Amino acid sequence: MTTSSPEPSVSPYSKGRQNAVVATLAFAGMGASFMQTILIPIQSELPKLLNADPTDTAWVITVTLLTAAISTPIAGRLGDMFGKKRIALVLMALLLIGSVVSAAAPGLIALIIGRALQGTGMGVIPLGISLLRDVVDSRRLGSSIALVSATLGVGGAIGLPISALVTQNLDWHMLFVVASVVAAAALVLIAVVAPADRDRAPGRVDIVGAIGLAAGLVGVLLAISQGNTWGWGSKATLTCLIAGVLVLVGWGWFELRSKAPLVDLRVSARPAVLTTNLASVAMGFALFSSSIAFPQLLELPSQVGGLGIDLLPASLVLMPSGLAMLAMSPIAGRIERSIGPKPLLAAGAIVIVIAYAGCLFLPLTALSIALINTVIGIGIGLGYAAMPALIIGAVPRHETASANGLNALMRAFGTTAASALVGAILASSTGADQASSFGIVFLLGLIAAVVCAGLALAIPRTKAEVPAASAEAEQTVPAR
Incomplete structure (x- = not known):
């Protein structure tokens, strides 16, 4: 069985070049995740805006989820074969085309096509994480992974208030004009800053x-x-x-x-990889339980158990969670170097357990929801930093992108399952039952976090999963 090779202690690239690559990939990931929340402020208004049935306009949201889930593992494998930078550029180009199509969309069909193309951009996050393995010093790899992983939350957290502001003051098409500018900037930055790949996997396209x-x-x-x-x-x-x-x-x-499989299931079935992917499903579920419940709880009228807050203030209440994920990235990197990614994942899950316990036992006001959601963001930041590091430590270098793509798919599967189940629970309740329904949702989030913690503790330790503190003794390598 092939094992992953130890990481080099020093990158052949200068520290400034490494920082530029990390910032570029973080910006690209934030832009891609921003597309996921861009229509949430006007989701209920889409039938009127598009002159279509609500069942049909739901596809504007669903199609992005589907194309993101499908393209992520496929793009990962193509990145291993043809170069991660090259495939990242293709994804950003598709994201840009989708944004332009959506900005000019006269009706439902064109918007669905544009949104489908936008969804492919989500694959840039696992691709970017895999590219970091080739560019960044080992002792800085954990923090860099944490930063790019955090963009999953940051894009959504920043996107909600921006989208609310745009839709309240401008035509909804302007949302996609903003998206087009972000996608174009990410495309140019990746082309200019990211280096060409050094390692590629031989084979043919499956x-x-x-x-x-x-x-x-x-x-x-x-x-x-x-x-x-x-x-x-x-x-x-x-x-x-x-x-x-x-x-x-x-x-x-x-x-x-x-x-030449698209996904090497034998590598995916390794205990460390399989258990990490199962933990990813549970953490994705824990994340999205709050992401679905909190906005509804904040915006529902007080007569039915909500807080009656308007969209923009509600978005600002939820925004600190994504910023907490961003702030945790350097801390998560230091923790990962000291104790390894497995305890980091378990710690993140335990933090989420504590947050959901607060949902069940504390009175929920705008302030307490902001604090609890920020704690959840901290837990997610720790967990999302650990999962790619665990995958990287358990797979061969030439399968890094495809393995991270599959892990991203597992997280997406957890969020999709949470969206469906939480949506069903909240939709089936009315009036006085609404408060108890939120309690059920928070209990499910707590259970998912407990399962994630248990799975994290069960992940077997691999040879490559050694704290990188010993990498402090670096050799001088000429900078490019």
């Missing part, structure tokens, strides 16, 4: 594997994301779910027999 993975994921994710709308026992939901599972089973059988 077209059958890509089609099989895409078809299976579409079936499963459609069933999960549309179950509330279609009905969980409806023919459409069950057909999508069963067909998706069957296709994924067949895809797995094919991948195990392929000489």
Whole structure:
């Protein structure tokens, strides 16, 4: 069995070049995650704005989720084969095209197409994390990974108030003009700053594997994301779910027999990788339970148990969580160097457990929600910094991008499951039942965090997972 090689202690790139690459990849990741929340402020108004049925306008949100989930593992494998920078540029170009199409969209169909292209940009985050392995000094790798991982929360946290401001004062198309500018800037920065790849995996493009993975994921994710709308026992939901599972089973059988698989399932089945991916599902669920519940709790009228806060103030209440994720990145890097990523993941999960316990036992006001959500952001920042480091330490260098892409898919699966389940719980309650429904949601988030902590503690230690404190004794390498 192939094992991952130890990380070099010193990068061949100067410290300034390393910092520029990290900042560029963080900006690109923030831009991609910003696209995920860009329409949340006007989601309820889309039927009127697009002159379409609410069931149809829901696809404007759903299609981005689907294309992000499908493109992320595929882009990871292509990055390993053809170069992470090259594929990151392709993703940013698709994100830019999607933003321009959406900005000019006259109606629903064009907007769905644009949003589908925007969703592909999410693959730049695991690609960027993998690229860091080739560029950044080992002793700084943990902090750099934490910073790029944090952009998943930062983009959404900053995006909500920006989107609220734009939609309250300008035409909704201006949201995508802003998105186009961000995507164009990220594309140029990656082209200029990011170095070409040094390591590439030989092989051919597994077209059958890509089609099989895409078809299976579409079936499963459609069933999960549309179950509330279609009905969980409806023919459409069950057909999508069963067909998706069957296709994924067949895809797995094919991948195990392929000489150049899209996803090396043998590597993915290693205990350290498998357990980390399962923990990622649980943490994704814990994250999105609060992301769905808190905005509704803040904005619901006080007569039905909410706080009756308008969209923009509610967005500002939730924004510190993403900023906490950003602030935790250097701290998470130092902790990871000292004790390793496994305890870091467990610590992050425990912090989230404490936060959800506060939801269950403290009175929920705007201030307490801001504090609790910030604590959740701290826990997510720790956990999201640890997961890529665990994956990097357990897989060969030439499979870093594809393995991180699969891990990102597992996190997305957890958030999708949380969105569907939490949405179903809150949609089924009215009036006085609303408060108890929020309690159920917070209890589910707590349970998911406990499961994540348990899985984190069960992750076997790999040879590559050695605290990097010993890397302080560096050799001088000529800077490029």
